[in-house]
Amino acid sequence: MQLDWLKPLADLEGPFACATIDASNLDPTSRSHRLASWGSARRELERSGADEATLAVLEEAMTGGANGVGERTHVACASNGSLVLDMGLDGRPRREASSFGAVPRLMDVVRGLDGKETYAVVKLDREGADIEVIDPTGALVSATDVTGDHDELRKVAAGGASQRRFQARAEDSWKHNATQVAAELDRLVRRVRPGVVFLEGEEHMTSYLVEQAPGMLGDRIVRLGTGGRAAGTSEAAEVAARERELARRRAERDAQLVERFGDATGAGSAVEGWEAVQAAIAKAQVAHVLLCPDAWDDEGQPERGTGGGQELRQSPSEQPRQDHDQDALLWALATVGAELSLIAQPFEAKDGIGAILRWNDGSVRPA
Structure with missing residues (x-):
């Protein structure tokens, strides 16, 4: 892991007040738990000698927005009345903690980010794709809807030569739409550089897209056996499949x-x-x-x-x-x-x- 995000802090003069709390947003009681966790952290920081100005900016960060949905960790750090780090991480913290001293306590951030990478999720069907980019913290970076401009999407049972003609036209439309999705993905990969591109959807369409994928994109594609944009697709199964692949890569x-x-x-x-x-x-x-x-x-x-x-x-x-x-x-x-x-x-x-x-x-x- 590169530690470039920490270098600007190394040029600052402490002491640093840091807090790590469980900021999971699961139900209506989540906010009250979060406030209680911050209250406990604040009392500990006060006992350690943190000044009021520093505590105030830290409290504003810790009690602000929801910082994501689901199981989340919130880590923030302040020094001399200024907020110097405010980060949400995917998953619950190993432990809730606070510290005040010459060195900011940020190993919780490293534990939360280590082995994580930016990735893209492509949910593909015959008409196009939904593309999401997720950063190492688990946050949504961007969401794009790509819709192809060919609309002969269904094979029909017309019989004889007509049937073969309709089938060929439909397959041409699928391939054309897959090509458009591949072009958009290629632009995204060159701009964002995700470590992996998860491809979900109908087998024919994913095969067409892989065939059209340029080298930089093709090297990053991992095909998952999940349903893409189809109705009834299990989100839990999709998430589990991605997590298995990310764990394998780590x-x-x-x-x-x-x-x-x-x-x-x-x-x-x-x-x-x-x-x-x-x-x-x-x-x-x-x-x-x-x-x-x-x-x-x-x-x-x-x-x-x-x-x-x-x-x-x-x-x-x-x-x-x-x-x-x-x-x-x-x-x-x-x-x-x-x-x-x-x-x-x-x-x-x-x-x-x-x-x-x-x-x-x-x-x-x-x-």
Whole structure:
């Protein structure tokens, strides 16, 4: 995951007040639960020393709009009376939390976004398609209705040569409409660059569209065995099919990253363990950090490994030793422009953390 969204915050002066609450919008009681969650977070922030101006802007964000429908997480962060981050994420939070300190606590955002990607959903029938683009937070980015201009849409049983002629005209219309949808999708893919394009609908139409899809679009298409725009199509089945494919893609990504880390280790261009990764970050040597969440408890402390970490924004010699801190890790990675991936599959590295280096001058001991 690129941490570009965090870099502007790294240039700001704290302290930062952050809150993560369950903002699910499921029934009429949801808002009262959300207000109660924010009330609890506000009291904790007050006890931690957050100033009133900062609390006020945070409260406005947390108690505002519904922030999406269904199970949702709301994360917001404010500093010195200004709102610096306001984000809704798909799904419930692992836990509700609040913090006030020099480093914003934003690992909940990373957990919510890691492995997610922008994708398009195409619900296709003989007349055209409904196209939606969903971003990594689960929010709808755009919705487009493409209707073809050919209207010989049904095969008819007219008999003899007439029947064959009508059937051919109908199929020509379907292919023409599929071509128009493909052209619109190609423009969208070039503009938005979704990671995957889910294609749902009648088999003949999806086949026609795939045949017409240019390379950039064709490489992203995943055909799902669901009903597209047809009446009675199960939305739950569609969502489940997409989630299975996204989970498969994440597992594939994890496997590739672990293999890449292994290759880098063999080449002497990777390090493992909190202290070694931290030293490499301090010298801006890190290109990509791999972190295994199972190696950390709910308080962000390591389940295994020894030794403490330091505030990662400064060199080890300038800071006292303290507990490992995932949020300080995010902060440091953002400042040096490195990527972070949370690895869901088993990942063997000291302290559950490893880094692939941009370069190694010999001062950092490889893994």
